[in-house]
Amino acid sequence: MIKKVKSKNILYLPAHYDPTLRRFQDENEGPTKNLFSLQEVLFFVFPPEISPKYNTIANRFINLLIQKNGELYSTDIAEFVRNNSISKATFYNRVLVKLRAFGLIKIEREFSDINKKSRKLKITISKTFGNYLNKIGDSWLAIVDEVRSRRQ
Numbered sequence: 001m002i003k004k005v006k007s008k009n010i011l012y013l014p015a016h017y018d019p020t021l022r023r024f025q026d027e028n029e030g031p032t033k034n035l036f037s038l039q040e041v042l043f044f045v046f047p048p049e050i051s052p053k054y055n056t057i058a059n060r061f062i063n064l065l066i067q068k069n070g071e072l073y074s075t076d077i078a079e080f081v082r083n084n085s086i087s088k089a090t091f092y093n094r095v096l097v098k099l100r101a102f103g104l105i106k107i108e109r110e111f112s113d114i115n116k117k118s119r120k121l122k123i124t125i126s127k128t129f130g131n132y133l134n135k136i137g138d139s140w141l142a143i144v145d146e147v148r149s150r151r152q
Contacts, residue, residue: 008098012047038062045102046095057086057095062104062125070125073110077121096123103128 014021022040025031039059046055064080065072072080081091099105103126110120 007051008094008101011102012044012050038066045098045104053090054095054098057084057091058099060084061091061095061099065105065123065125072123074120074122077123103130103132 016024020043022034022036023032024034024036042055042058042062046058048055061080064076068076080086081088096105096107100107106124106126106128108122108124110122
């Protein structure tokens with residue numbers, strides 16, 4: 001039986017030679033110095049051809065998070081949703097969930113008023129996404145280096 005994979009768990013990786021990707025390695029498989037822009041990074045999380053609406057929302061949200069020095073609170077988030085005419089369900093259940101699951105953001109609850117039923121949200125930018133992909137990449141490079149060194 002084939003199990004369906006939910007889109008919230010999928011990272012889009014087009015073929016490395018896909019013309020939509022900016023060059024990231026040279027002819028000898030060495031990494032280039034150029035970095036992907038925020039828009040290019042979010043392309044892998046919310047590909048515009050597949051999820052154009054989510055891509056737009058994620059780009060706007062992460063840009064706001066960057067403008068606010070990597071920290072947003074409930075009031076900022078509510079204002080963002082209202083000002084961009086975004087459905088709360090779409091934002092909280094689709095975009096925010098995936099950004100958190102992939103480690104681009106960290107979501108915490110404020111504990112200032114412990115007796116309150118609803119504690120304020122605090123969202124911060126996170127390095128987890130980069131660390132996750134670096135670990136995968138570094139592990140693969142080590143495997144390839146080991147195989148190539150045995151060959152010589």
